[in-house]
Each structure stands twice: as C-alpha cells, then as structure tokens.
Amino acid sequence: MTPTITAFENSPDRGKGLARDMRVRWALEEVGEPYEVRLLSFAAMKEPAHLALHPFGQIPTYEEDGLALFETGAIVFHIAERHAGLLPDERHARARAIAWMFAALNTVEPPIFDRSIAMIVERDKPWQAERQPMLDDRVRQRLGELSARLGDADWLDGAFSAGDLLMVTVLMRAKGSGMLDDYPNLSAYVARAEARPAFQRAFAAQLAVFTGGVQAG
Amino acid sequence: MTPTITAFENSPDRGKGLARDMRVRWALEEVGEPYEVRLLSFAAMKEPAHLALHPFGQIPTYEEDGLALFETGAIVFHIAERHAGLLPDERHARARAIAWMFAALNTVEPPIFDRSIAMIVERDKPWQAERQPMLDDRVRQRLGELSARLGDADWLDGAFSAGDLLMVTVLMRAKGSGMLDDYPNLSAYVARAEARPAFQRAFAAQLAVFTGGVQAG
Numbered sequence: 001m002t003p004t005i006t007a008f009e010n011s012p013d014r015g016k017g018l019a020r021d022m023r024v025r026w027a028l029e030e031v032g033e034p035y036e037v038r039l040l041s042f043a044a045m046k047e048p049a050h051l052a053l054h055p056f057g058q059i060p061t062y063e064e065d066g067l068a069l070f071e072t073g074a075i076v077f078h079i080a081e082r083h084a085g086l087l088p089d090e091r092h093a094r095a096r097a098i099a100w101m102f103a104a105l106n107t108v109e110p111p112i113f114d115r116s117i118a119m120i121v122e123r124d125k126p127w128q129a130e131r132q133p134m135l136d137d138r139v140r141q142r143l144g145e146l147s148a149r150l151g152d153a154d155w156l157d158g159a160f161s162a163g164d165l166l167m168v169t170v171l172m173r174a175k176g177s178g179m180l181d182d183y184p185n186l187s188a189y190v191a192r193a194e195a196r197p198a199f200q201r202a203f204a205a206q207l208a209v210f211t212g213g214v215q216a217g
Numbered sequence: 218m219t220p221t222i223t224a225f226e227n228s229p230d231r232g233k234g235l236a237r238d239m240r241v242r243w244a245l246e247e248v249g250e251p252y253e254v255r256l257l258s259f260a261a262m263k264e265p266a267h268l269a270l271h272p273f274g275q276i277p278t279y280e281e282d283g284l285a286l287f288e289t290g291a292i293v294f295h296i297a298e299r300h301a302g303l304l305p306d307e308r309h310a311r312a313r314a315i316a317w318m319f320a321a322l323n324t325v326e327p328p329i330f331d332r333s334i335a336m337i338v339e340r341d342k343p344w345q346a347e348r349q350p351m352l353d354d355r356v357r358q359r360l361g362e363l364s365a366r367l368g369d370a371d372w373l374d375g376a377f378s379a380g381d382l383l384m385v386t387v388l389m390r391a392k393g394s395g396m397l398d399d400y401p402n403l404s405a406y407v408a409r410a411e412a413r414p415a416f417q418r419a420f421a422a423q424l425a426v427f428t429g430g431v432q433a434g
Binding site for chain 2: 051055056057058066067068069070071072073074075077078091092095096098099101102103105106107109110113114121125126127130131134142145146148149
C-alpha cells in the first residue's frame, strides 16, 4: 500500500526544502518507495482530524496500512528499518547511525531552529542586536564540534545513512545565515548530499507544490 | 559484558534527576541490566578522550563490547531494542512508541530547555521580563497539546514504553516552573512514572553521587 504523507499547502519557505516533509520525501526517494501527498492549510493542521494524526498539529505525518506516524525522526526511522539503504546492517554501525539521527534532531537542530525563529519573531525587538551574538555562538559551537568530528570524511560514520539525511536537513536551515561557510567541510557535506539523485527528486517534488505541479487534495 | 555509562561528577542539579544520565540509568533499571558509571568533570568532558566518545562533549555516553554510543535517545533505543519491556512487540505499536521518543526530544524538550536556560543565562538581562511570557507560552503550547492527547490514559500509547520514559524526563525539567501544575493529567503522568521501582532505583543511584555513595573513577 502506497504511504501518504502530509505537507504544507503553503510552506513558509515556498519550496526551498526547509519544510520537514523534505526529510520524509528524501528518505522515500532514497529507498525507492512511491508515496502520495496530502496538502494541508495552516488552519487544517489544527483541526481535530489532523490532531488525531499529529498531536502537535504539524506536518509531516505518515499513513500506511493502518499505521499513522508523526515526527520526522520516527518516520525516517520507520522507512529505514523496512528498506535497505538508510541504515547499515552491522549491529554496531546501525546503532551509531541511529545516534546521529537523534544528534541531528536533539543536539544540532535546537540552536539552529532557535536562531532562525528569533530572527523572525524578535526581529524588531530592542534586545535582538544584543542577543544575536549569543544565538550565533550557540550555533557555531555545534557546527564546530560537528565539523571536527566529520573531518575529511564523506559522511558521519561510514556510508550515507539516515543520520546523514537528518543532519543535512538540519544544516540546510543554517545555510541562509552564512555561518555554514565558515566550515568548508560541512558546506561540502551538505553539497554532497544535495547532489544525490534522491535528494534532487524530493526537492523537485516539494518545490512543485509552489510552481504548479501539485494540487491540494 | 556490563555496559559503562558516563555521568557528571558534579551535576548542576545536585542529583535531582535532571541530568541526562537519569534517562539511561532508568532504562537500564527497567530492563534489569546492571551497569558501571564513570564520573567526569566538566573539564574532562571537553578533552579528546571524551570527545572521541561524544562529539559534542556531553554526558551520558554508553560503552559496551566495542560499541560506543552518545545521545540519550539512541542509547535508550539501543537498550529497548535488546531487552523486553520498553518497546511493544506489535509492529505498529512499536513504531508509535518510537514516534513518542522523538516527540519528547525534538518537539517537547526544546521549548522547556530554552526556557530553563534563559532563566539562568539571561536572568539579569533587561529584556528577560518581557521575553518570559513568550518562553512560557511556547512551553504551555506543547504541554497543552500533550495533555489533550494523553487524556485520562496512564501512558501515551498503551503500555509504558521508552516513549513515556523520555517524555517524563523531559517533563521533569518543567516541574520546577510550576507550569506542570496547570495540567493535572500531566502531573499525574509524571508522578505515575516516578513511582515505578526502576525509576526510584535510578534516581537513588544518581543522587548517591552527591550524598557520598559513589566515588569518581
């Protein structure tokens, strides 16, 4: 049964790959699984029908054969567990790839997300100029640590994994800040991921929502 | 082989269960697996030997039989996968429990962590009073959504799972704010978890670091 995911009818980034459905689309493209997309307005995301699928009223969700999932980390993991290509077979390597999935979402994403939200919500506040260096430093601390660990490797731990997939989508949120440019190996890491055919198919699919290729269901 | 975890030699909370080793200790106690603890100073956490285990220089880590893991979500999942008691056997229920693990760490924890950090780091800043309601609202939004989903159930989805374990440790960080008191079902949920014998053993073990029961290795 073809899974159905949900995505923004009007993504705030207008299809630049920053909405979280990008993670799920990319994972599905990596493993070659077709999927359907149901587009939602911001109002629909807070209605009971969607809250039944996603307790926090967000996108994406994932529905397949009686199973309803939310949280991109969990959806990507579910896809990775059921298909080859996103998690190593070897037991220890698999556990380490899962550690990078959680690291992307629980350690690297929060300061990047915080900074980007503050720059929107608190842009006109009198304290923003003084707080900005602190927000930047928090992002730089994580980018510096990640850069040191990646070194000159192609991926975080051996072959490309779901850990890299999530980490790259998190780093994509920092690209607009210019901060990623200070870490050439991280910039190259993101570029290497974006060059993957599966990434490009997923990116094109979510961009098409804005360029007229997809109609709201 | 008995796993070894790392923990703070001097936890900022002085053993009140808020340091992240609590999550791993609790999971190990739930499944009945003995473990060793190696205590680390803040300086040691940033040294190369520890950074080799944990790229972000934090605690806890988990070492066992040639495997080194970081990130509490990944460590708890590793424990849950290898023992009965923390993840349902049924395929769909298992995927949903994993969704709650990610939800705890990627959706509920960030605003709670943000608020607690701002109250320490920005306590004396002139803007703190004006920012506080915004920080509170972000926490309340998530608590309200979680409370609505939990309803009058004992646990988030059927039997107690690793998803509940992580969610409760995240909510414990909000207890001090008093905000949890506005959601009686969430307060009862945390109390229900804290009454579990495995929680109590884990709590006592991390408190003993401060009351003299454990020496730094």
